[in-house]
Amino acid sequence: xxxxxxxxxxxxxxxxxxxxxxxxxxxxxxxxxxxxxxxxxxxxxxxxxxxxxxxxxxxxxxxxxxxxxxxxxxxxxxxxxxxxxxxxxxxxxxxxxxxxxxxxxxxxxxxxxxxxxxxxxxxxxxxxxxxxxxxxxxxxxxxxxxxxxxxxxxxxxxxxxxxxxxxxxxxxxxxxxxxxxxxxxxxxxxxxxxxxxxxxxxxxxxxxxxxxxxxxxxxxxxxxxxxxxxxxxxxxxxxxxxxxxxxxxxxxxxxxxxxxxxxxxxxxxxxxxxxxxxxxxxxxxxxxxxxxxxxxxxxxxxxxxxxxxxxxxxxxxxxxxxxxxxxxxxxxxxxxxxxxxxxxxxxxxxxxxxxxxxxxxxxxxxxxxxxxxxxxxxxxxxxxxxxxxxxxxxxxxxxxxxxxxxxxxxxxxxxxxxxxxxxxxxxxxxxxxxxxxxxxxxxxxxxxxxxxxxxxxxxxxxxxxxxxxxxxxxxxxxxxxxxxxxxxxxxxxxxxxxxxxxxxxxxxxxxxxxxxxxxxxxxxxxxxxxxxxxxxxxxxxxxxxxxxxxxxxxxxxxxxxxxxxxxxxx
Numbered sequence: 001x002x003x004x005x006x007x008x009x010x011x012x013x014x015x016x017x018x019x020x021x022x023x024x025x026x027x028x029x030x031x032x033x034x035x036x037x038x039x040x041x042x043x044x045x046x047x048x049x050x051x052x053x054x055x056x057x058x059x060x061x062x063x064x065x066x067x068x069x070x071x072x073x074x075x076x077x078x079x080x081x082x083x084x085x086x087x088x089x090x091x092x093x094x095x096x097x098x099x100x101x102x103x104x105x106x107x108x109x110x111x112x113x114x115x116x117x118x119x120x121x122x123x124x125x126x127x128x129x130x131x132x133x134x135x136x137x138x139x140x141x142x143x144x145x146x147x148x149x150x151x152x153x154x155x156x157x158x159x160x161x162x163x164x165x166x167x168x169x170x171x172x173x174x175x176x177x178x179x180x181x182x183x184x185x186x187x188x189x190x191x192x193x194x195x196x197x198x199x200x201x202x203x204x205x206x207x208x209x210x211x212x213x214x215x216x217x218x219x220x221x222x223x224x225x226x227x228x229x230x231x232x233x234x235x236x237x238x239x240x241x242x243x244x245x246x247x248x249x250x251x252x253x254x255x256x257x258x259x260x261x262x263x264x265x266x267x268x269x270x271x272x273x274x275x276x277x278x279x280x281x282x283x284x285x286x287x288x289x290x291x292x293x294x295x296x297x298x299x300x301x302x303x304x305x306x307x308x309x310x311x312x313x314x315x316x317x318x319x320x321x322x323x324x325x326x327x328x329x330x331x332x333x334x335x336x337x338x339x340x341x342x343x344x345x346x347x348x349x350x351x352x353x354x355x356x357x358x359x360x361x362x363x364x365x366x367x368x369x370x371x372x373x374x375x376x377x378x379x380x381x382x383x384x385x386x387x388x389x390x391x392x393x394x395x396x397x398x399x400x401x402x403x404x405x406x407x408x409x410x411x412x413x414x415x416x417x418x419x420x421x422x423x424x425x426x427x428x429x430x431x432x433x434x435x436x437x438x439x440x441x442x443x444x445x446x447x448x449x450x451x452x453x454x455x456x457x458x459x460x461x462x463x464x465x466x467x468x469x470x471x472x473x474x475x476x477x478x479x480x481x482x483x484x485x486x487x488x489x490x491x492x493x494x495x496x497x498x499x500x501x502x503x504x505x506x507x508x509x510x511x512x513x514x515x516x517x518x519x520x521x522x523x524x525x526x527x528x529x530x531x532x533x534x535x536x537x538x539x540x541x542x543x544x545x546x547x548x549x550x551x552x553x554x555x556x557x558x559x560x561x562x563x564x565x566x567x568x569x570x
Contacts (some may be wrong), residue, residue, distance in 0.1 A: 124316050
């Protein structure tokens with residue numbers, strides 16, 4: 001057997017060097033992904049020494065994107081996607097428009113053609129799904145409402161980019177490329193292409209939601225019955241990769257989007273949580289190869305040849321997009337913390353940017369230097385993205401302390417931010433305060449209703465709060481980490497505080513507020529992380545439950561028992 005094989009060389013060099021440089025970065029208190037990116041630069045074609053196979057590295061990275069998006073789909077239901085549609089859909093489209101104008105304006109200032117400016121602006125407008133998910137997972141907020149907004153925002157961006165990639169070749173002639181397909185100026189081919197694309201994407205989504213929601217959970221159940229762990233893992237990986245490939249081959253949908261919807265329909269199975277755990281090691285390994293492949297595309301000489309242009313691109317990505325996203329989230333009357341988190345999530349670009357830039361160059365629309373600038377902006381923005389997440393809490397604290405405008409944003413008059421004056425007395429004293437009305441929260445609420453125990457819901461989803469109030473359930477809108485939200489839920493006179501949201505960042509703040517205002521209150525907390533659960537149990541007197549579906553009923557029963565035992569006023 002030959003010992004010089006491109007696939008093995010690429011994997012060995014990529015993972016080995018990424019391990020060493022990632023470890024060094026961690027010891028220097030830098031994000032490990034900085035080391036992964038530098039590993040790619042070192043084994044790339046633009047630096048001396050060993051050069052890995054960039055084509056193979058890109059394909060391995062694509063597998064990582066599929067597995068990662070499949071895992072997200074396993075935690076992200078259709079209800080979650082629909083719950084954030086009113087902010088994710090208009091927000092993502094408006095942010096794409098703003099970023100495209102900023103990037104396109106910059107390109108026009110440099111003297112590029114309108115077609116090049118459009119492609120360049122679009123390439124700077126779409127964030128990396130891989131980077132976003134890794135950041136949200138590391139912070140423990142992937143399953144929080146803020147995390148669902150960010151993921152929903154990225155799903156809308158991905159759908160928009162699918163349309164762009166399909167429509168760009170027919171539009172190339174109109175944008176200035178002579179002899180391009182569809183470039184005759186006739187509108188019919190363009191509209192036919194657009195209509196066909198919409199039918200393909202719509203057909204894929206309908207097939208997955210109607211047929212896939214029944215077929216894939218059934219297949220997973222049949223494999224589980226064999227008792228073979230290897231077959232179960234194989235089924236999960238095969239579903240992620242094969243469905244993603246089929247969606248791209250048959251419907252023209254991106255691999256990442258196909259894998260995401262595959263995970264969403266597979267989530268209907270009761271073994272979804274196990275499937276996510278089984279695929280985690282593979283997802284992590286291939287995600288590292290994604291960052292290595294990004295580094296391999298980067299030519300460091302662009303930093304010396306065009307430093308001012310690189311700086312301008314980074315500012316558009318990190319500052320321009322972030323400010324636009326922050327403003328849009330605030331316009332929809334969401335808290336400042338949510339706006340800052342979404343802004344940090346979008347302060348980078350990734351896989352779709354590379355594909356779009358490559359297509360622009362192949363069509364003759366984008367100059368080669370444009371692709372180099374996109375790659376430079378991607379590398380720098382990805383490397384610095386963890387920094388922006390780490391600055392969210394101190395920035396929010398500083399803004400509250402020094403900006404009356406920021407304080408005004410948090411104190412805006414909003415009828416959903418406080419209970420109506422007509423709220424019955426039983427909801428204002430000896431009640432249960434339920435933070436989060438997602439899948440677990442709804443199960444707990446149903447148990448409380450069945451036992452006739454009054455409760456007040458604190459929820460960040462405005463639309464959900466409106467529906468709860470219409471149904472006669474007392475609910476307040478806002479982030480329960482903000483003391484004002486718990487005060488509006490009358491935490492000072494409550495029996496039990498139940499934190500049913502997996503937002504690990506703010507649990508301690510909620511606990512501190514609750515015990516300060518009500519030292520006798522009992523607390524029940526949901527957690528996905530065993531280490532976090534142990535810490536919360538040690539540091540507080542709370543009862544912590546791990547898991548989701550399988551423990552939701554147990555958590556609900558515990559809350560009912562506590563509420564019943566405290567039914568007689570002290």
